[in-house]
Amino acid sequence: MGELDPDMFDPMCPSSALPFRIGDKWTGMVLLCLEGGPRRFTQLQVPLRAVTAKVLAETLRAMIRDGLVERTEFAENPPRVQYALTPLGRSLLPVIAALRAWTRAHLPELLAARAAAHEEAR
């Protein structure tokens, strides 16, 4: 299991225009980051460098509370913490796949409609 691709989330992609969201703003991306296996806090921060540590920690805590993610703390020095998907969290991956399928098929159409409406308003 290698490192996460720093560019697995293209900052130029119009994801902010998506008509759906999983949990809070970053929950869906965290799920994708953990799809390939457990990760550490700093590993998540590589592709998610647009998120502050505070918000990432909040996101993870909410996911733990909802049983989507499991946190494991190792009594080492320096401290090491691992985040992994639970079966419940993993059950959301097919849902994400369905949302991405819709996005691939229809998001350009939505963006075109939005751009046209924007044009009209000038």
Added chain:
Amino acid sequence: MGELDPDMFDPMCPSSALPFRIGDKWTGMVLLCLEGGPRRFTQLQVPLRAVTAKVLAETLRAMIRDGLVERTEFAENPPRVQYALTPLGRSLLPVIAALRAWTRAHLPELLAARAAAHEEAR
């Protein structure tokens, strides 16, 4: 095509705990309201009586802008306006079905985890 069921959205259902959202807070419910055919503003307000007219109008405008809904105004007195799903809006219905399937299968588990975490915190 009859009237919308006033109780098609149970105010006691834990939908606010859903880990996903379509568009803004009420977008998904509007899509469901329009699934059975075109509706008028006041018809939407029956099952969506928890939404103020302002917010419902904002929601509809955003959906129109994104090409999900088509608005038709009839030059009558009193005025009559009709909202209908576009093909693009209709393409979201299977997505909603997938989200509902996940909810039926897994939401109780999520709520249980949340309740357990809440218990733990006392």
Added chain:
DNA sequence: CAGAATCCGTTGCGATACTG
């Protein structure tokens, strides 16, 4: 390393009142 604490701006949303 893995956060916590604090501060603060923006946005979403609701309540209320009014209108063509």
Added chain:
DNA sequence: CAGTATCGCAACGGATTCTG
């Protein structure tokens, strides 16, 4: 009937600084 206008607030999320 089908909205708009105005107000206000609470929640979300970002920036910055600090810590075991």
